[in-house]
Amino acid sequence: MAGTTGSSTAATYEVDECRGVLRVYSDGSIVRSSKPSFDVPVHDDGSVLWKDVLFDQAHDLRLRLYKPASASASSAKLPIFYYIHGGGFCIGSRAWPNCQNYCFKLASELHAVVVSPDYRLAPENRLPAAIEDGYTAVKWLQAQALEASDAWLADVADFGRVFISGDSAGGNIAHNLAARLGAGAPELAPVVMRGYVLLAPFFGGTVWTKSEAEGPKDAFLNLELIDRFWRLSVPTGDTTDHPLVNPFGPSSLDLRPLDLDPILVVVGGADLLKDRAEEYATKLKAWGKKVEYVEFQGLQHGFFTIDPNSQDSKRLMLIIKRFMADNST
Structure with missing residues (x-):
């Protein structure tokens, strides 16, 4: 004082x-x-081309597009793969070097057009802002498919093979888009959604899971930081049982009757979010949804961007590639 x-x-x-x-x-x-919190060099060797595009003028939001340099109008069209960054809804950007480096790998190894959108961050913009921005980002793709005005994208992209992935908070956004759009996302025609990849999805709840309560205090994403992210991002006066936070909360949307696209859920075995990801996959599978759950034993949150060249990260890329191939027809 x-x-x-x-x-x-x-x-x-x-x-x-x-x-x-x-x-x-x-x-x-x-x-x-x-x-950025990840101060690493950008590995841009020219094998992947990229550019930024304004997709939401009202909120001055941009996305970053990537495509293999070898792609051309005369080549076979490439699938479209959204990568929505993480950061607890509070930090992160398409322009952070760790995000850009991972998108280079995705475009090159999946042989795909990668779309990496930004979204409004909390606490300046609490939920549902980020979810709405994710929806705006896929509506932007529909406009591109209808207009075909940007040859950089339209000449190489297959709008009939679209996948949405998200990392952590981005995985939460991907889930909420899957539930909102339904199988195939008919409202986005001629865009056709084929599947979702949830990478360590950031879900919450007022009751701690075993992995949250007993996880290592020195984890990359520890419980104190998880709580802080939620405190800053949930709507004022609400709790982590909010429907956008907890898929199985007391007032959440009933997912049982929904027709959903195939979902791949990936998590590290030492990630404090592991139990929530596993519960999500287990319940959806029991309800007849096409869900695949992959757990990387002993690995922490975000292992694939922290060390994208590890053997586990390379194995994950092959799993994503196979998931896309299995759900492209």
């Missing part, structure tokens, strides 16, 4: 901090660093 005659004024102090990128202060002010 800073004392004054007849009154007192509280000094502003830091309330929340997320990986050195986001700082929230007691007076409500928010400071974001332009420096």
Whole structure:
């Protein structure tokens, strides 16, 4: 406290901090660093071409498009693979080097057009903002399919083979899009959705799971950080049983009657989110959905972007490639 005659004024102090990128202060002010939390070099060897596109003028949101340099109008059309970045709904960007490097690998190894959209971040924009922006990003693709005005994309992209993947918070967005759009996403015609890849999806709930409660305190994504991300991103006054956070919460959408596209759920065995991902896959499979669950023993949250050249990351890429091939017809 800073004392004054007849009154007192509280000094502003830091309330929340997320990986050195986001700082929230007691007076409500928010400071974001332009420096990413993953300060790694970008590995752009020219084998993948990319460019940025404005997809939501109202919110000044952009996405980054990638395609193999070898792709051309005379080649066979390529599937479209969305990669929605993670960051607890609070941090992250399509332009962060770890995201860009992973998208290079996805475009090259999946031989696909990769779409990596940004979305509004919390706490400035709490949920459902990020979910709505994910929806806007796929509606943007529908406009491209109808207009075919951008030859850079239209000449090489197969709008009839679209997959949506998301990493952590991006996996949550992917789930909510799957539930909203339904099998094939008929409202997006002529775009045809073929499947979803949920990479360590960021789900929550008011009751801790065993992996959350007993997971290592020094985990890359520990319980304190999980709680902080949710505290900053759930709608004001709500809890982590919010329908967009907990797929099986007391007021969540009943997924049993929904016709869903195939879903691949991937998680590390040492990830504190493991139990929620496994429960999600197990319940959907029991309800007759086409769901595949893959667990990488002993690995932590985000292993595939933290070490994209590891043997496990390479195995994951092959699993995604096979999932796409199995669901392309």
